[in-house]
Amino acid sequence: MTLDVATAKKTLSNERENLVHQLTELGAAESGDLKADLDFGESFADAAAVTAERTEVLGVVDSLKHQLEDVDRALAHIAAGTYGICDKCRQEIGADRMKYRPASVLCVDCKSQANP
DSSP, X not given: OOOOHHHHHHHHHHHHHHHHHHHHHTTBOTXXXXXXXXXXXXXXXXXXXXXXXXXXXXXXXXXXXXXXHHHHHHHHHHHHTOTTBOTTTOOBOOHHHHHHOTTOOSOHHHHHHHOO
């Protein structure tokens, strides 16, 4: 199987658009910062519920932000002509892995060493 960079770029661009949309829907900027006008409700009786909701939203936003960073890093690799090369060992990342997870910047071996 060969690496299809054009398809990967389209997939990553679509994924980026989707992630930005999700962040916007949650009231966050691309940076992951919540917009100042985001209202969780501030009544005293609901303080615990507001805190729980805000904590949940922050967790989702953080996850989306990290996914967006991965996509942006992969798109930068495409622009630099280094897409499909492991950031750590500089070896080729398998085409099957890149097809399954286009935002990959580490080969399977380096990824498994990073997350034991």
